Amino acid sequence: MSFFSRKMDYALLVLSHLHGNPDGSSAREISAKFSISRPFLANIMKTLCHHGYLSSHRGVHGGYVLIRKPEDIALADIMQSLDEPFHLTDCSKDIEKQTCSARTFCPIRTGMSGVHDRIRTILKDVTLAEILDPTIRPSVSLQFGLELVSNGTHK
Amino acid sequence: MSFFSRKMDYALLVLSHLHGNPDGSSAREISAKFSISRPFLANIMKTLCHHGYLSSHRGVHGGYVLIRKPEDIALADIMQSLDEPFHLTDCSKDIEKQTCSARTFCPIRTGMSGVHDRIRTILKDVTLAEILDPTIRPSVSLQFGLELVSNGTHK
DNA sequence: TGAAATGGTACTAATTCAGTTCTATTATTA
DNA sequence: TAATAATAGAACTGAATTAGTACCATTTCA
Numbered sequence: 001m002s003f004f005s006r007k008m009d010y011a012l013l014v015l016s017h018l019h020g021n022p023d024g025s026s027a028r029e030i031s032a033k034f035s036i037s038r039p040f041l042a043n044i045m046k047t048l049c050h051h052g053y054l055s056s057h058r059g060v061h062g063g064y065v066l067i068r069k070p071e072d073i074a075l076a077d078i079m080q081s082l083d084e085p086f087h088l089t090d091c092s093k094d095i096e097k098q099t100c101s102a103r104t105f106c107p108i109r110t111g112m113s114g115v116h117d118r119i120r121t122i123l124k125d126v127t128l129a130e131i132l133d134p135t136i137r138p139s140v141s142l143q144f145g146l147e148l149v150s151n152g153t154h155k
Numbered sequence: 156m157s158f159f160s161r162k163m164d165y166a167l168l169v170l171s172h173l174h175g176n177p178d179g180s181s182a183r184e185i186s187a188k189f190s191i192s193r194p195f196l197a198n199i200m201k202t203l204c205h206h207g208y209l210s211s212h213r214g215v216h217g218g219y220v221l222i223r224k225p226e227d228i229a230l231a232d233i234m235q236s237l238d239e240p241f242h243l244t245d246c247s248k249d250i251e252k253q254t255c256s257a258r259t260f261c262p263i264r265t266g267m268s269g270v271h272d273r274i275r276t277i278l279k280d281v282t283l284a285e286i287l288d289p290t291i292r293p294s295v296s297l298q299f300g301l302e303l304v305s306n307g308t309h310k
Numbered sequence: 311t312g313a314a315a316t317g318g319t320a321c322t323a324a325t326t327c328a329g330t331t332c333t334a335t336t337a338t339t340a
Numbered sequence: 341t342a343a344t345a346a347t348a349g350a351a352c353t354g355a356a357t358t359a360g361t362a363c364c365a366t367t368t369c370a
Binding site: 001002003004006008009012013016017020033034035075086087088089090091092101102106107108110111112113114115118119122126130131132133134 | 156157158159161163164167168171172175188189190230241242243244245246247256257261262263265266267268269270273274277281285286287288289
């Protein structure tokens, strides 16, 4: 299994395509361009619309338009809209609910939590804007008393 | 679905437990301690042994012993041994094989590759040692003309 | 009025995951 | 030497999830 579901993958394609087509596009058009099942893609676009990423127009020349700014759409958001919020392990949920029977003596609890946070940080940091233009890297948050400085080699 | 499979989660428990028990332990013992299905855990321990993480001893007082150093066991290694190597999307494999039909015009190809690399970096950087003691953070590699300096606040 | 689009919901097939089962082998101990 | 407790290896199964379909309704335009 992949980390991103196909829904997630196709959603990114849709959002990217719509960003490049400000006048909008239809499920038919996009499914044809990327050779994706049309009804499946249509379902995904319905969901994206339902969650406020797209606006829709019915009818013969209908379709969808991207209405959120790429820099405001984080991977974590899309994931949550289409599938479920990111979690590292099954027991991540249990831990929040305090139902894990090993919670008092689990040897990996703290360590796993750190890994969870690091991946989650990426998913919240990376936006559609960065997917579209990977040379743009927005704020990177670091921890543990470290800070970032530019050494100028990116110019 | 979680990012880590149960096999992965249980494997980390096993490795952590065995690190704290240098004389070794059995599937029975560990499954009892963490309330995990014994045959399922046994399968996982067989796999870990097969991949060189553990040594095994049969017989009445048999069991397994951790034979690799925690700092040499990266999350990416365990994942590859138990499940399959990390990949962000289905098409990650296609891209390597150059079979993705959209590879010449895919608008998210480069961006996704960047995300893939960032997560993969975490999985290769984080070792069992860090899971056991999260205050230890080994080398963090950064890209794009940035470098790390300490600001001293961690002292 | 017919075609092409979305809206909403329910359904189904295929795959994957989690766990089981079974048999064989090895080692200890009574 | 027989019972027991462990690993070794392989095949199998049930449940859950994912991926994809199907259907019908509604809207819009030509």
